[in-house]
Amino acid sequence: MxxxxxxxxxxxxxxxxxxxxxxxxxxxxxxxxxxxxxxxxxxxxxxxxxxxxxxxxxxxxxxxxxxxxxxxxxxxxxxxxxxxxxxxxxxxxxxxxxxxxxxxxxxxxxxxxxxxxxxxxxxxxxxxxxxxxxxxxxxxxxxxxxxxxxxxxxxxxxxxxxxxxxxxxxxxxxxxxxxxxxxxxxxQDPAASLLETVRTRLRERADEPYRREWLSDWTHYHENHAAALFARLYGQSPHEYFLGCKLELAKKLLADENLSALETSERLRFGSVHHFTRLFKRRVGCSPGAYRRMGRLV
Structure with a gap:
């Protein structure tokens, strides 16, 4: 049970x-x-x-x-x-x-x-x-x-x-x-070193669209097996981790560089500003515009 x-x-x-x-x-x-x-x-x-x-x-x-x-x-x-x-x-x-x-x-x-x-x-x-x-x-x-x-x-x-x-x-x-x-x-995981490299590269490519074939390119495992190993080790899928990295970068662009939601969406290649806004609000708890305004407060 x-x-x-x-x-x-x-x-x-x-x-x-x-x-x-x-x-x-x-x-x-x-x-x-x-x-x-x-x-x-x-x-x-x-x-x-x-x-x-x-x-x-x-x-x-x-x-x-x-x-x-x-x-x-x-x-x-x-x-x-x-x-x-x-x-x-x-x-x-x-x-x-x-x-x-x-x-x-x-x-x-x-x-x-x-x-x-x-x-x-x-x-x-x-x-x-x-x-x-x-x-x-x-x-x-x-x-x-x-x-x-x-x-x-x-x-x-x-x-x-x-x-x-x-x-x-x-x-x-x-x-x-x-x-x-x-x-x-x-x-303890023998694949930990290899999968830590995957995490590093996902963070480095957070401004790109996600590509599942990266997993096989970086590990020489089948992408499904690499994704399963990643989820077992880190408690989330590579795609979920990648989206988290992407949103952290989005918050930095909104607050530190004062980009608009549209500019941030285009810089990070989310596909559309509507998709970016929905994802950001669901995961961060407020709209990109509201987060940008909060960055100007003391």
Missing amino acids: ERRIGWEALNPVVSYANRLACDPGFAFGPRVVKDHQFIYTAEGRGRAEIGGRAYDAKPGDLFYYGPGVPHRFEADDDAPFVLYGLHFAPIGELPATGAIPYELPVDIRRGAETPPLAEAKLVLGDAASGFAVPEYISLPTGFAEPFFASAAQYFRLTDVLNHLRGRALLIRFLTELYERVRQARVE
Whole structure:
């Protein structure tokens, strides 16, 4: 099961956040929860089971599972872990005042009663740039713990401002986690160096019409294969990336060189000023003329 949410629609609510120092051998589960949840190992060791998959948990390890996915955690006898738990809904509304109405987020079911659902993915972004939140990832200890420690602190304070801070923290964490995962993928991909050259050349040719055959010329792959590799590595198609470069150049021409929409469209060879204007407004949020006028303001 997969839930896909566009970045622009992400509006999370932290429904519970806590820090738990476990006793030796302490365990919880098998259980399922009603919310999405992160479990972060701050200290110590233990074992984690999520949807039938087993992991050794150590400091810096982050686990994620969605609603209905069975899971179990057990602390080591000699070095029991310290965990942060954060339950959240990807889209939700904060209360106007006071605390979020709290409902127990855990529905414990054991043995044969454990539901069969073994995996639930949360995917952020559109089809071209989707980011599947990983079930397990090892992170630098200095990166994740401050987020979870602050979220736990804010949750204990019941005014709406602190719940808003919890939302802001989670948005920042998810976007930075996406960047870390993307960068790791780039570093590990054997085609990364070649595809980085493609990105550079697309930026350099942003004032030209897009040509799909560039992909085969620059990589010696079939253009469909090159496009698929590019999308896997960077989360968007070469054409989408090229349009982004083209619009960044258009903004520079409008603001810095004070060109009109028609002049900018012709300089960048968009084909027609109407196509340029529609694309610019859809992606930038205002017309080329309005953007040009904003460039004159202080």
